[in-house]
Amino acid sequence: MIRDDIISLIQQAAHKAQAAGDLPMFGLPDFVVERPKNPEHGDYSTNVAMQSARLAKMAPVKIAEALINHFPPAQFIGKVELAHPGFVNFTLSDAWLAQQVAAIAAAPDSFGNSDTGQGRKAQVEFVSANPTGPLTIGHAWGAVLGDTIASLLTATGWDVTREYYFNNGGRQMRLLGESLRVRYLELLGQSNPIPQDGYQGDYLRWVAAALVAEHGDSLAEVNNDYFRKRAELSIFANIRATLARLGVDFDVYYNELDLYESGKINAAVQALSTSGYAYQKDGATWLRATDLGLKQDRVIIKSSGEPTYRMPDIAYHVDKLRRGFEYIVDIFGADHHATWPDVLAGVRALGYDTSAIQVIIHQFITLMREGQEVKMSTRRGEFVTIDTLLDELTTPSIPGRDVMRFTLLTRSADSSMIFDLDLAVKESSENPVYYVQYGHARICAILRKAATEGFPPDDYAGGDLSLLGHPAELRLLRKMMELPEVIADAAAQLAPQQLSHYAQGLASDFHAFYRDCQVVSTVPAERELTRARLRLVEAARIVLARALGLMGVTAPEQM
């Protein structure tokens, strides 16, 4: 991408200047090549001269001059300028920018991609909600973050597996089964209380009703384990359907019981014991986390003989590493932030390097309805499901998932956001996602219009790109050429919100172009300009569609 090319040219310039004796010999320090906020400062800018001042024992301005004098010629650079107190500013070549339309059109499905992953295996684990109830708004954030991060990693050359892990062997699921059994018996006329800490949501009533319809009263004496499995199955079907509506598709669903049955948990416990990282106290088995740099030791097997959630999590992460993933991203809600250091410590105790594991903790979403905070609890059956939200956000032409995904993708994971339902529904007609989608639809309208005016694609494909040079055209082109850097940065920083902000900027530059430049003209003298602009517009459509596609948001042809 352009930024990397400039970095390399700066290094070449420094070497040439040193060879010519215009700069003393010194190793280049860390420096940045960034996009200046002020357009007068060019398209890219570097602080290398100021960073080098101390090492070179020269004034920044003098260093900058030497670099500029020895700057190698490059087709894509239009101007290299010095600015006080020592910035070197680069401006892209207008002619080169115009020609990039061809490069974009040649790679409609891959423009902006790069290859830091080089085909290596990466895994993104997200959602991972236990099947005790429907998915809620908090899960939606994890889902959208994870899915988009996975897409970004794919775009940067990783072989990505999207994975959902869930606990189906512990106390929670036993309680779920008991709660379902109570609901079932309730429908048969037997009244029993929901167990302590059990699940009170209505959804178990629906599952119970299905059981009655299917089996009548024949399950009255059946044990809890049957109900547990049945609840898991039904709720998981619901979760999968919700994920499908959100446009999220997992490659692997991995569950805790498989870890037990395959002996992986026992093996991990054994290994921890023999290596001395586990010890017995008060009838329980503890992980010696204090030897691994943590503040306190943790129970991994309760005195009841049942492992705590940490043990399967440790075995699961070991399994991830053994499966050959070279980059692992875990996405959890803020309520899990205290648990993952223990889990990683356990993995390290088993002799594995955990440096490839990145943990993203997203903060909580406060849901507001009618000016009131909606407190949610799966156990109490008080929550607003993703399905409900999607229903409310859907409009005749645009699926609710677009609004939900885009909205969630405008915030950084660290921000504890407020999601005002009334506002989201009321303002959905002014949601920024429509602004971006409208840009795409507008382009499609232009292309349709062009076809009816005698400019089908195979005609304008031969348009002369050198005719592009209007300020609005160049501004749009510049923004289009930013996509590779946006994808690379968003992927490297695991910060998908950069995509939504980029998409808004791109749409904005397109709308401004639309205002300033008539694309389709039937005036004979403007025929060639029309053909060139149609190529530009088609390329802009490709870039817009790519940004939307990475976010999992649809790119409508009309609105």
Added chain:
RNA sequence: GCCCCCGUAGCUCAGUGGAACAGAGCACUGGACUUCUAAUCCAAUGGUCGCAGGUUCGAGUCCUGCCGGGGGUGCCA
């Protein structure tokens, strides 16, 4: 008590590999549709970047303390 995240415009939020005048959307005000879709555009308004110190040639961005909000600190997950 201790740990993590946050505190930027009336509201919701970007911006933290330090850098050249602090951004967007919404809301509010005034303009632009015989012209490829006005779900658009233009203009105006709006900020002591929580507070106080410190590091630096340069701090919204790094460090320390304080204040405020959220999350955690289980032999729950």
